Amino acid sequence: MSDRLPGFSTLAVHAGAQPDPTTGARATPIYQTTSFVFNDADHAASLFGLQSFGNIYTRLGNPTNAVLEERVAALEGGTAALTVASGHAAQVVALHQLLMPGDEFIAARKLYGGSINQFTHSFKSFGWNVVWADPDDISSFENAVSPKTKAIFIESIANPGGTITDIEAISNVARKAGVPLIVDNTLATPYLIRPIDHGADIVVHSLTKFLGGHGNSIGGVIVDAGTFDWSKDKKYPMLCEPRPEYHGIKLHETFGNFAFAIACRVLGLRDLGPALSPFNAFLILTGIETLPLRMQKHCDNAKAVAEFLASHAGVASVSYAGLPGDKYNNLARKYAPKGAGAVFTFSLKGGYDAGVSLVSNLKLFSHLANVGDTRSLVIHPASTTHSQLDDAAKIKAGAGPDVVRLSIGIEDKEDLIADLEQALGE
Amino acid sequence: MNHDSYPDNYIRGILNNVKTIAMVGASPVNVRPSYFAFKYLAQRGYDLIPVNPGHVGKELLGKPFVASLLDIDRPVDMVDIFRNSSHIMPVIDEALTMTPLPKVIWMQLGARDDAAAAKAEAAGLKVVMNRCPKIEYGRLSSEISWMGVNSRTLSSKRAPPPTQGMRLSLNRTSMGGGDTAASDRAAKNRTEPG
Ligand SMILES: Cc1ncc(COP(=O)(O)O)c(C=O)c1O
Numbered sequence: 001m002s003d004r005l006p007g008f009s010t011l012a013v014h015a016g017a018q019p020d021p022t023t024g025a026r027a028t029p030i031y032q033t034t035s036f037v038f039n040d041a042d043h044a045a046s047l048f049g050l051q052s053f054g055n056i057y058t059r060l061g062n063p064t065n066a067v068l069e070e071r072v073a074a075l076e077g078g079t080a081a082l083t084v085a086s087g088h089a090a091q092v093v094a095l096h097q098l099l100m101p102g103d104e105f106i107a108a109r110k111l112y113g114g115s116i117n118q119f120t121h122s123f124k125s126f127g128w129n130v131v132w133a134d135p136d137d138i139s140s141f142e143n144a145v146s147p148k149t150k151a152i153f154i155e156s157i158a159n160p161g162g163t164i165t166d167i168e169a170i171s172n173v174a175r176k177a178g179v180p181l182i183v184d185n186t187l188a189t190p191y192l193i194r195p196i197d198h199g200a201d202i203v204v205h206s207l208t209k210f211l212g213g214h215g216n217s218i219g220g221v222i223v224d225a226g227t228f229d230w231s232k233d234k235k236y237p238m239l240c241e242p243r244p245e246y247h248g249i250k251l252h253e254t255f256g257n258f259a260f261a262i263a264c265r266v267l268g269l270r271d272l273g274p275a276l277s278p279f280n281a282f283l284i285l286t287g288i289e290t291l292p293l294r295m296q297k298h299c300d301n302a303k304a305v306a307e308f309l310a311s312h313a314g315v316a317s318v319s320y321a322g323l324p325g326d327k328y329n330n331l332a333r334k335y336a337p338k339g340a341g342a343v344f345t346f347s348l349k350g351g352y353d354a355g356v357s358l359v360s361n362l363k364l365f366s367h368l369a370n371v372g373d374t375r376s377l378v379i380h381p382a383s384t385t386h387s388q389l390d391d392a393a394k395i396k397a398g399a400g401p402d403v404v405r406l407s408i409g410i411e412d413k414e415d416l417i418a419d420l421e422q423a424l425g426e
Numbered sequence: 427m428n429h430d431s432y433p434d435n436y437i438r439g440i441l442n443n444v445k446t447i448a449m450v451g452a453s454p455v456n457v458r459p460s461y462f463a464f465k466y467l468a469q470r471g472y473d474l475i476p477v478n479p480g481h482v483g484k485e486l487l488g489k490p491f492v493a494s495l496l497d498i499d500r501p502v503d504m505v506d507i508f509r510n511s512s513h514i515m516p517v518i519d520e521a522l523t524m525t526p527l528p529k530v531i532w533m534q535l536g537a538r539d540d541a542a543a544a545k546a547e548a549a550g551l552k553v554v555m556n557r558c559p560k561i562e563y564g565r566l567s568s569e570i571s572w573m574g575v576n577s578r579t580l581s582s583k584r585a586p587p588p589t590q591g592m593r594l595s596l597n598r599t600s601m602g603g604g605d606t607a608a609s610d611r612a613a614k615n616r617t618e619p620g
Binding site for chain 2: 003006010014015016018019020021022038039043046049050051052053054055061063065066067069070073074077079080081082083107141161196197225226227228229242246247249254255256257260261265281385
């Protein structure tokens with residue numbers, strides 16, 4: 001008898017969740033507790049020594065969070081996952097398992113502005129050195145590889161421009177270099193793109209965006225694909241060397257193809273501390289149940305809005321990979337056939353001033369610094385999310401002064417188009 | 427048997443049916459994977475026998491070490507081998523002289539010897555390679571989900587809270603084979619030469 005593979009929507013509703021053992025509650029309960037009693041002294045010691053599966057303290061793990069972890073791991077096709085307090089925390093915790101002071105990682109230049117800041121400034125004080133590469137030029141990744149390279153980091157659909165990254169081509173560079181490929185899949189979600197199917201070894205998300213989907217909770221997750229051999233070149237001591245924190249356990253030897261997720265939990269989250277609140281986990285889990293429905297509507301609306309803007313006399317250009325003729329349309333057809341996401345940029349013939357007036361004239365779109373809400377959102381990246389970059393870096397990141405970013409919600413598309421039409425004026 | 431990817435039902439059948447497990451290479455050092463597996467399987471109600479000639483005269487969690495499989499005084503359902511791939515064959519040869527024969531040979535995560543597996547299968551034994559019985563038990567029961575691991579199983583049934591010594595139900599709905607497609611692919615890439 002062969003095993004059946006349930007479809008994506010079934011996993012979005014069921015994976016990781018089962019009726020509560022004690023009460024029978026069918027919705028996943030919010031285990032709003034800091035700590036969990038031990039059965040006896042031996043049970044406590046087994047849990048602390050990683051010998052038993054179970055709960056100790058919510059900084060290390062929580063039953064509500066565990067449901068969310070398994071849910072996202074199942075949707076991404078990974079072996080395990082770890083939830084953390086934010087998307088940014090996911091990036092720190094993931095890289096903390098891979099880099100030692102003096103090491104390098106290669107990152108795509110087209111990234112969320114906050115990630116560019118985190119990599120450039122905050123990580124410098126850990127001694128982690130980012131080397132930038134251009135996702136439109138695969139050879140720039142090859143040329144950036146050095147003996148100190150420990151990882152490659154890209155976004156599947158890049159914020160703010162909604163551009164599509166050639167994950168397979170970059171995964172080949174990573175494989176040749178013997179380092180894991182980390183893909184930030186926030187803007188695509190596994191409904192549109194499953195990076196592991198294209199060669200990613202680690203997937204990170206800001207759960208704050210489309211996965212949670214309702215603009216109510218900050219969260220992040222790290223997914224282990226189970227694909228990387230951590231012991232091969234002895235390059236990753238957190239995973240292949242005996243850990244003094246755990247009396248000499250070697251995590252890869254002990255936990256096999258989900259050792260990276262375990263390292264993120266028992267070395268990263270345990271010591272760095274950015275635990276996700278179980279209440280947020282509950283809200284995000286509820287959001288994920290409708291991810292396939294929402295994401296399709298987000299994409300369909302985004303395409304309609306992009307088409308409207310492309311035909312508007314006041315608009316200089318629209319960067320949406322779902323439009324035929326867009327520079328990234330071929331990559332979108334390959335990687336995201338169901339839709340090219342719902343975050344994109346456009347620029348106005350009237351430049352910066354026209355952008356400012358558009359934002360203030362909109363009545364339905366909310367002017368705020370987020371993406372992936374049920375509500376449609378608008379922002380001017382150059383003066384906000386990407387403001388810390390210099391002008392050249394802004395343009396390279398797709399956030400030049402004339403650029404406006406939209407995150408299209410799940411309202412009726414006719415209302416969104418009407419709002420943009422009135423705000424653009426004649 | 428395709429040893430790259432086991433159907434869940436194959437693993438489930440083994441873990442549901444074996445009772446007595448001889449663990450070859452069991453270590454008394456409490457950070458070794460064999461110790462983890464030994465302790466966990468004992469907690470889940472299996473009868474475990476530690477086999478390690480270096481520790482005869484001592485006990486592992488109350489169970490006396492024996493030097494070899496042939497020193498065991500009762501029928502053994504499964505031989506669980508915690509040795510490197512290069513040390514598997516002699517263990518199989520010894521296991522095949524046991525009376526009665528064990529029903530299952532299990533090789534730890536990272537251990538694989540296809541010739542040894544073929545010999546055991548020819549004698550009618552079931553073989554599992556490169557898997558951890560603790561991880562597989564935790565996965566099929568979904569107990570491992572506490573660690574955020576993808577159990578690749580689903581259930582709409584209410585399970586009782588696990589207690590010490592309790593066997594858990596492994597009969598959840600499977601979402602595919604023993605590993606994810608990606609990790610299967612990676613395992614294959616790794617064993618390819620070059
Ligand atoms: C692509 C991407 N990655 C990461 C982040 C950071 O996530 P968080 O705000 O949850 O820390 C964001 C936030 O905007 C994002 O858009």
